[in-house]
Amino acid sequence: TQLLEQSPQFLSIQEGENLTVYCNSSSVFSSLQWYRQEPGEGPVLLVTVVTGGEVKKLKRLTFQFGDARKDSSLHITAAQPGDTGLYLCAGADNNDMRFGAGTRLTVKP
Amino acid sequence: NAGVTQTPKFQVLKTGQSMTLQCAQDMNHEYMSWYRQDPGMGLRLIHYSVGAGITDQGEVPNGYNVSRSTTEDFPLRLLSAAPSQTSVYFCASSYGEGTEAFFGQGTRLTVV
Numbered sequence: 001t002q003l004l005e006q007s008p009q010f011l012s013i014q015e016g017e018n019l020t021v022y023c024n025s026s027s028v029f030s031s032l033q034w035y036r037q038e039p040g041e042g043p044v045l046l047v048t049v050v051t052g053g054e055v056k057k058l059k060r061l062t063f064q065f066g067d068a069r070k071d072s073s074l075h076i077t078a079a080q081p082g083d084t085g086l087y088l089c090a091g092a093d094n095n096d097m098r099f100g101a102g103t104r105l106t107v108k109p
Numbered sequence: 110n111a112g113v114t115q116t117p118k119f120q121v122l123k124t125g126q127s128m129t130l131q132c133a134q135d136m137n138h139e140y141m142s143w144y145r146q147d148p149g150m151g152l153r154l155i156h157y158s159v160g161a162g163i164t165d166q167g168e169v170p171n172g173y174n175v176s177r178s179t180t181e182d183f184p185l186r187l188l189s190a191a192p193s194q195t196s197v198y199f200c201a202s203s204y205g206e207g208t209e210a211f212f213g214q215g216t217r218l219t220v221v
Binding site: 006009030031033035040041042043044045048050088090092096097098099100101102 | 208
């Protein structure tokens with residue numbers, strides 16, 4: 001079983017729609033990160049959240065860390081085809097980083 | 110800026126063969142890790158290191174060995190390749206726990 005559960009596993013939407021993807025765990029993390037991965041490449045960091053209840057915005061992307069630091073969400077406003085990719089959440093756990101299985105997002109023009 | 114460099118990018122092995130995947134970083138990061146990525150499984154941690162001379166096991170260490178003789182290099186050794194080790198392997202480095210992880214471009218390994 002994954003330490004971090006991400007949902008949905010797949011998401012296909014039209015350009016201009018809004019979406020939210022989730023990252024949930026039964027464990028508490030000191031910090032949680034979101035990465036985006038494109039085909040043939042390694043993941044690239046989008047954001048790190050550290051404080052329970054924290055909200056961070058990165059242009060059209062809004063990240064939220066749950067109050068108990070066990071879960072997080074990523075909301076994308078007015079999705080664009082360039083947002084297509086695999087979105088991974090990762091939690092720091094005793095000197096190593098554990099990843100969820102990811103949400104594969106496809107934004108159709 | 111080279112960042113994290115992995116070699117080779119592609120490799121085909123026969124069952125039972127051994128090989129070493131190379132990983133080097135030029136950012137003076139203490140933390141380095143190896144992950145494998147399989148469809149629907151995300152990234153699973155194989156081994157990691159918090160500094161030269163220190164290594165530890167992750168979620169799926171069986172069949173793999175690592176060493177960390179220098180800060181820069183963290184090779185991953187497959188002792189006797191099995192078809193179940195067919196995967197894409199990523200090396201990552203970071204400054205410390207919970208900090209941004211920088212990934213290499215991956216090694217696509219096929220074991221036949």
